[in-house]
Amino acid sequence: xxxxxxxxxxxxxxxxxxxxxxxxxxxxxxxxxxxxxxxxxxxxxxxxxxxxxxxxxxxxxxxxxxxxxxxxxxxxxxxxxxxx
Ligand SMILES: [Zn+2]
Numbered sequence: 652x653x654x655x656x657x658x659x660x661x662x663x664x665x666x667x668x669x670x671x672x673x674x675x676x677x678x679x680x681x682x683x684x685x686x687x688x689x690x691x692x693x694x695x696x697x698x699x700x701x702x703x704x705x706x707x708x709x710x711x712x713x714x715x716x717x718x719x720x721x722x723x724x725x726x727x728x729x730x731x732x733x734x735x
Pocket of ligand 1 (some may be wrong): 661693700
């Protein structure tokens with residue numbers, strides 16, 4: 652089952668990369684009460700590196716296909732699995 656948070660828009664060039672960005676953003680987001688603290692599930696202060704990967708992945712997923720393709724290599728090299 653695909654939940655609403657996992658849907659991708661028509662502006663997405665690389666749906667798998669967009670879902671990866673959503674997955675990372677769901678797990679690594681700003682603490683709701685204190686911007687200096689980490690949110691549940693993450694042990695690093697905001698903005699943690701994974702949240703920054705999420706932002707970059709979301710942008711790359713909506714860019715030209717060759718930028719999405721290049722970004723896939725970058726994110727895989729960082730040890731992050733590109734998967735929905
Ligand atoms: Zn994090």
